[in-house]
Amino acid sequence: MSPLDVLTEHGWNRELRASVRSVEALARHVTLTDDERRACAHLAAHGGLPLTLTPAMLSLIDADDPADPIRRQLIPTTAEQAPDPFAVRDPLGEEGLEVVPRLVHRYPDRVLLLATDRCAAYCRFCTRKRIVGQGPPTTWEHIEAALAYIAAHEEVREVIVSGGDALLLDDERLETLLVRIRHIAHVDIIRLATRMLAFVPSRVTPGLVRLLAAHHPVYVLSHFNHPRELSDPAGEAVRRLVDAGIPVLNQTVLLRGVNDDEATLTALFRQLTHLRARPYYLHQVDVAPGTAHFRVPLARAQQLMANLRGHISGLCLPTLVIDVPGGKGKVPVYPSAERGRDEDSVTLEGFAGGTGKYPLG
Ligand SMILES: *Cc1c(COP(=O)(O)O)cnc(C)c1O
Numbered sequence: 392m393s394p395l396d397v398l399t400e401h402g403w404n405r406e407l408r409a410s411v412r413s414v415e416a417l418a419r420h421v422t423l424t425d426d427e428r429r430a431c432a433h434l435a436a437h438g439g440l441p442l443t444l445t446p447a448m449l450s451l452i453d454a455d456d457p458a459d460p461i462r463r464q465l466i467p468t469t470a471e472q473a474p475d476p477f478a479v480r481d482p483l484g485e486e487g488l489e490v491v492p493r494l495v496h497r498y499p500d501r502v503l504l505l506a507t508d509r510c511a512a513y514c515r516f517c518t519r520k521r522i523v524g525q526g527p528p529t530t531w532e533h534i535e536a537a538l539a540y541i542a543a544h545e546e547v548r549e550v551i552v553s554g555g556d557a558l559l560l561d562d563e564r565l566e567t568l569l570v571r572i573r574h575i576a577h578v579d580i581i582r583l584a585t586r587m588l589a590f591v592p593s594r595v596t597p598g599l600v601r602l603l604a605a606h607h608p609v610y611v612l613s614h615f616n617h618p619r620e621l622s623d624p625a626g627e628a629v630r631r632l633v634d635a636g637i638p639v640l641n642q643t644v645l646l647r648g649v650n651d652d653e654a655t656l657t658a659l660f661r662q663l664t665h666l667r668a669r670p671y672y673l674h675q676v677d678v679a680p681g682t683a684h685f686r687v688p689l690a691r692a693q694q695l696m697a698n699l700r701g702h703i704s705g706l707c708l709p710t711l712v713i714d715v716p717g718g719k720g721k722v723p724v725y726p727s728a729e730r731g732r733d734e735d736s737v738t739l740e741g742f743a744g745g746t747g748k749y750p751l752g
């Protein structure tokens with residue numbers, strides 16, 4: 392049984408049901424371009440990451456702007472079919488690092504549990520498009536096997552519940568999972584990774600917040616890519632979590648044509664910080680098939696970070712990371728401040744352009 396089969400009747404469940412899943416339904420909300428229609432037809436004929444948009448995301452789209460940043464994330468174009476020599480089906484080598492199905496143990500002290508294979512909507516740049524929204528469903532048996540592994544491995548201090556989307560589990564399943572994880576004494580931190588705060592903000596009910604807070608320390612890793620995604624309901628969802636003592640960290644994927652400019656990132660990071668959600672990672676897009684058109688050249692990404700550092704509060708600044716293809720782990724890619732070194736000092740350039748020397752020894 393897929394976790395989605397046990398969804399109960401909540402407001403957020405009604406929102407899921409009201410989601411748009413066909414090009415015909417989509418065309419009633421958005422003026423589609425010929426290219427988008429061709430891409431949707433290709434998807435219908437050949438399969439692939441499903442087309443799904445939730446009411447909350449649809450409401451953010453400017454129906455007549457083909458370059459709309461929300462639309463570009465969720466509505467396919469034929470650019471997805473362009474050949475990409477760097478593309479790999481499993482960009483992060485997760486299949487090789489799965490210790491039991493759906494449990495990735497890449498770093499020594501933390502594991503990634505792919506607790507569902509579904510999302511409320513689907514991002515065209517998804518790293519896990521090989522399994523998300525398609526493929527064999529995740530079952531409770533998978534989760535049982537993962538829990539048994541975690542219980543047997545005392546080095547695991549943190550469990551990252553992801554997917555898919557961790558908050559597509561209904562409260563009952565989630566509670567069972569959290570209780571079971573908390574029964575494992577060596578697990579300290581529980582981190583839930585979700586894009587529901589943007590996709591279906593009504594998912595963050597007072598009941599959900601109580602449930603999470605009953606299993607502290609629980610962190611939520613949200614995923615917002617554009618300031619427009621921080622609608623009033625999304626902001627309220629963040630506030631409810633933070634007010635309950637649940638730290639919200641945000642990851643953003645750097646996407647060409649969506650958020651690859653200083654003004655957009657500044658607005659996004661400042662609004663998140665205002666909501667007390669800490670910008671955590673800014674990801675270079677992973678090399679999943681059909682995502683090359685979203686890639687921002689690395690030099691430009693580093694320049695973006697250099698242009699933000701110092702000019703906006705350090706609280707607003709995430710770490711730019713690349714998840715090294717092949718499952719080698721995330722590495723930060725800083726813009727270098729070094730402008731030269733001699734025997735006993737290094738010359739560093741500050742954010743406003745001036746330089747100074749710092750001793751090497
Ligand atoms: C990203 C990731 C983590 C978490 O990494 P942090 O740097 O702790 O945020 C853990 N496991 C896997 C497999 C990951 O991809």
Ligand code: SF4
Pocket residue numbers: 509510512513514516517518519520523554555556586
């Ligand atoms: S929410 Fe995350 S897992 Fe789901 S489609 Fe988007 S990027 Fe992929």
